[in-house]
Amino acid sequence: MAQEVIKIRGGQTLSGTVNNHGAKNSAVAIIPAAILAEDTVTISGLPEISDVNTLVSLLGDLNINTTLEGSTLNVDPKSIENAPLPNNKVESLRASYYMMGAMLGRFNKCVIGLPGGCPLGPRPIDQHIKGFKALGAEIDESSDTSMKLVADKLVGANIFLDIVSVGATINIMLAAVRAEGQTIIENAAKEPEVVDVAAFLSSLGADIKGAGTSTIKINGVSKLHGSNHQVIPDRIEAGTYMCIAAACGDDIKLNNIIPTHIEPLAVKMKELGVDIQVDDDSVSIKRNTPYKSVDIKTLVYPGFATDLQQPITPLLFLTEGVSFVTETIYPARFRHVEELQKMGANIHSADGTATIKPSQLKGAEVYASDLRAGACLIVAGLLAEGVTTIYNVKHIYRGYTNIVKTLSALGADIWTEEI
Ligand code: EPU
Numbered sequence: 001m002a003q004e005v006i007k008i009r010g011g012q013t014l015s016g017t018v019n020n021h022g023a024k025n026s027a028v029a030i031i032p033a034a035i036l037a038e039d040t041v042t043i044s045g046l047p048e049i050s051d052v053n054t055l056v057s058l059l060g061d062l063n064i065n066t067t068l069e070g071s072t073l074n075v076d077p078k079s080i081e082n083a084p085l086p087n088n089k090v091e092s093l094r095a096s097y098y099m100m101g102a103m104l105g106r107f108n109k110c111v112i113g114l115p116g117g118c119p120l121g122p123r124p125i126d127q128h129i130k131g132f133k134a135l136g137a138e139i140d141e142s143s144d145t146s147m148k149l150v151a152d153k154l155v156g157a158n159i160f161l162d163i164v165s166v167g168a169t170i171n172i173m174l175a176a177v178r179a180e181g182q183t184i185i186e187n188a189a190k191e192p193e194v195v196d197v198a199a200f201l202s203s204l205g206a207d208i209k210g211a212g213t214s215t216i217k218i219n220g221v222s223k224l225h226g227s228n229h230q231v232i233p234d235r236i237e238a239g240t241y242m243c244i245a246a247a248c249g250d251d252i253k254l255n256n257i258i259p260t261h262i263e264p265l266a267v268k269m270k271e272l273g274v275d276i277q278v279d280d281d282s283v284s285i286k287r288n289t290p291y292k293s294v295d296i297k298t299l300v301y302p303g304f305a306t307d308l309q310q311p312i313t314p315l316l317f318l319t320e321g322v323s324f325v326t327e328t329i330y331p332a333r334f335r336h337v338e339e340l341q342k343m344g345a346n347i348h349s350a351d352g353t354a355t356i357k358p359s360q361l362k363g364a365e366v367y368a369s370d371l372r373a374g375a376c377l378i379v380a381g382l383l384a385e386g387v388t389t390i391y392n393v394k395h396i397y398r399g400y401t402n403i404v405k406t407l408s409a410l411g412a413d414i415w416t417e418e419i
Pocket of ligand 1: 003024025026028094095124125126127128129145164165166168189236306307329330372395399
């Protein structure tokens, strides 16, 4: 079967303006959350990515009427039916696990295929399950391909997460907003996407306090109405373009950012020596090499995002010393290392840490093992001498709106080919 590859002839200097899109990791929770409403919901500012299309199609499988035009989705859940959700679509993205919390919240019951997504090593959902059980659900995990969740009724509970998990925090909120009584989630994730989902649910009439702190209190309500909601800007997409600009930009301006959300990356970039100017809702960046070597350790928000350790790695080839990247969220998220080695990079990883030394990259044939590894290979390809061919680009399209077109408009020599 023909597949698309992305090709990049590196070495161009990029300039111009990029308009950042809505946050993927908010969008993929807010779309399932819309089924909790009993009236029409309009979600705007969505990224134009394949994960959004897959989730919209899952809503269709529940007999929900949807119209997706550009970045705006209308969801009319009035004719919703509680159908089992098929394995193939669910498997194609990890965030389909939000259908569990949302359907449980809406129907007290759901049958759903097991979630897939980027291969970042083991990604259990035990904390989600623990939360659903605490709210009164019984879970049947006897099938290899699907899971059944059923509750007579959901009743609020105190849930202490053993691990700070974005997915579990959001999923428990989804199941709890229509439960009877109060739910308290302790050791909750504080990521901006958690706050955005809480804001969306509140716009439907939910009673949620404390989102963005480690204790979230939810008082269940019996019904949720419709609303209009605008998704927050994507701090990871923004961060990726910031890395691209620092690698090969001569004055790139990125619009539609929230300064506090990009601060953990901006601070690290300043440490590297990148010329960066953050304004109210934009950031401007110029390449300013050679950079100083830095150490990066991924942490939960507001620490350095795991999703940006791969895209920032190519910048560390432009330094004068040795840099270290330590991954604490997904210790196996280093599948980009082998691909960078194919490009002549001096990089090695062991025990959750990559060691990175100055290198001149050369074009090569490389494989995007996951979404952010793909973003890393794009930055690397833009820096490399000669042509880089990136395979398995479906992962890149899961998370970046029109990335090839956007880079091309900035002056990159980048194109796609069917092979
Ligand atoms: N974990 C468990 N048990 C659970 C849940 C999580 O052990 O029940 C572990 C995970 O294996 C991981 C850590 O806890 O080691 C944190 O995982 P978390 O649940 O926070 O991650 P997630 O919700 O599955 C989201 C994003 C990821 C992002 C992480 C961390 C979505 C759809 N995905 O994943 O985004 O890396 O939070 O911020 O929101 C990406 O965009 O490329 C991406 C992978």
